[in-house]
Amino acid sequence: MAFFDKIKNAFHRTSEKISISLAGKKVDDNFVQEIEEALIMADLGVETAAELAKKISSRKFPRETTEFEVKQFLVSEICSLLKPYESRFFGENLLHNPEIILVIGVNGNGKTTTVAKIAHIFKTSGYKPLLVAADTFRAAAIDQLKYWSEKISTNIYIGKEGADVAGVVYDALKQASANANDLVLIDTAGRMQNRCDLLDELEKIKRVIKKLDESAPHKVVLVLDGLTGQSVHGQVDVFLRHIGVDGLIVTKLDGTAKGGAIVPLVLRYNLPVLAIGIGESLEDLRPFDAYLYTSALLGMPVGE
Ligand SMILES: Nc1nc2c(ncn2[C@@H]2O[C@H](COP(=O)(O)OP(=O)(O)O)[C@@H](O)[C@H]2O)c(=O)[nH]1
Numbered sequence: 202m203a204f205f206d207k208i209k210n211a212f213h214r215t216s217e218k219i220s221i222s223l224a225g226k227k228v229d230d231n232f233v234q235e236i237e238e239a240l241i242m243a244d245l246g247v248e249t250a251a252e253l254a255k256k257i258s259s260r261k262f263p264r265e266t267t268e269f270e271v272k273q274f275l276v277s278e279i280c281s282l283l284k285p286y287e288s289r290f291f292g293e294n295l296l297h298n299p300e301i302i303l304v305i306g307v308n309g310n311g312k313t314t315t316v317a318k319i320a321h322i323f324k325t326s327g328y329k330p331l332l333v334a335a336d337t338f339r340a341a342a343i344d345q346l347k348y349w350s351e352k353i354s355t356n357i358y359i360g361k362e363g364a365d366v367a368g369v370v371y372d373a374l375k376q377a378s379a380n381a382n383d384l385v386l387i388d389t390a391g392r393m394q395n396r397c398d399l400l401d402e403l404e405k406i407k408r409v410i411k412k413l414d415e416s417a418p419h420k421v422v423l424v425l426d427g428l429t430g431q432s433v434h435g436q437v438d439v440f441l442r443h444i445g446v447d448g449l450i451v452t453k454l455d456g457t458a459k460g461g462a463i464v465p466l467v468l469r470y471n472l473p474v475l476a477i478g479i480g481e482s483l484e485d486l487r488p489f490d491a492y493l494y495t496s497a498l499l500g501m502p503v504g505e
């Protein structure tokens with residue numbers, strides 16, 4: 202399973218840490234404490250690590266229990282924590298015509314790439330997406346989206362550099378109905394150094410969308426960088442409070458040893474993980490599968 206191997210490789214430093222702490226030890230208090238520390242190191246968060254450690258203690262494993270058995274238990278425990286946050290985003294038929302998806306997040310988190318990947322997936326299943334370049338602040342951002350639209354042969358609406366983004370989005374939605382696009386993906390700016398401006402701009406975009414379709418945006422997707430440490434919570438706080446978020450996409454899980462960060466994140470914010478990014482190419486956006494993710498995190502094999 203190529204996908205599984207990819208995240209498993211990325212997580213190998215995490216799973217190694219967890220292995221080292223288990224290797225050759227007996228299941229006693231000291232051992233449980235070591236597991237707890239390893240889980241914290243893997244970015245699962247202090248509270249979740251403590252809860253999992255408690256579960257191992259109360260399970261009362263016999264002393265001769267193997268590392269593999271304890272990990273199997275951990276996989277099933279973490280998996281059941283994450284299962285409610287799996288999403289059918291990619292398996293679903295889109296419910297609106299057009300379905301309007303607003304993609305937000307801090308610069309560099311992978312928004313533009315993710316917009317292209319989402320478009321690619323839906324185009325492959327027969328939809329006709331329109332990409333909207335609503336990051337008019339940088340010419341390079343527009344060019345980047347244009348590059349992707351050419352690569353996947355999809356429609357694109359480009360706002361002029363420096364144009365008012367609410368106007369761009371308004372025109373883009375008009376264009377979508379003229380083109381009969383059934384999916385509109387709006388790629389936004391993410392410059393956090395101008396936080397107030399950015400949030401104002403995103404609010405304005407939402408308002409203008411609502412003028413044309415009261416039920417839209419149908420999904421506000423927050424793109425997070427899997428390499429970001431604990432400050433990722435601050436990002437979620439800001440966007441959740443000011444704009445509202447329907448689901449998360451966590452990118453760059455191919456390059457992080459700290460893959461556990463998804464666990465405390467979803468538990469705290471109660472937001473579904475719509476997809477995960479595991480590389481820079483179009484095929485590298487995958488549904489979030491709690492079992493595959495957890496198994497990769499702990500370096501465990503998966504059953505078919
Ligand atoms: N390794 C890896 N790189 C990614 C992933 N997603 C995005 N990137 C890269 O991250 C960088 C920033 O992405 P971009 O889409 O421009 O972010 P934006 O500023 O939020 O629009 C680019 O070099 C992307 O190729 C991913 O899942 N894995």
Ligand SMILES: [Mg+2]
Pocket residue numbers: 312313314336342388389
């Ligand atoms: Mg961008």
